[in-house]
Amino acid sequence: MSVHYKRFLKVLEKWPVDKSKSGRDLGEHLREQFKSILAESNINAVKSDNLDKQFEALDRLSRNIYAEKYPRIHNSTASGLTGDQCKQILTTEFLRYLQEENSK
Template sequence: MSSQYRQFLKILEKWPLDKNKQGRDIAEHLRSLLPILQQPDRSTTAEQMEHINKQNDALNRLSKNIYFSTYKREHHSTATGLSANQCSQVLSSEFLQYLKEQKD
């Protein structure tokens, strides 16, 4: 098992699936990349491996909230004035489906 694959699995453990965003969740997309890392073929170049390592490092920084911890926020609202929880509710699949039904 490659070191990139093991590192990716550790990242996925920190990134849970969001049931409210089925089909639009980044964790869901990341899990779809597992087969690529699980069985790299012999034609994988050093350049591609370097790209995978950079992606793993970036995902690891995001999953650990390094930038959130480094750059403290003064305000905890968004540009819309909604809280993070309210934004999550507005972006849920159920709410988007409700809006679509109201439009039709």
């Protein structure tokens, strides 16, 4: 399991927790999943092949393999917003603001 532990730590280093998306952040979710795997009474019972597949998929995502393999031709989005604007809209703070506006 130590091999899996080291591989998963490397993926977690590449995927920091985004505090602006508390409760909805992938980095946070990955850390919780890893804790649950470590908390199991019989850690050797975890299927090694499934963990390997998960690690490989997360590693490919964290290294942007597909973004490099299939580069985008246009930087437009369906909403017409830039990537930074989309990032700001998805913060917990902004979503809370929208909920307050809708409740008025």
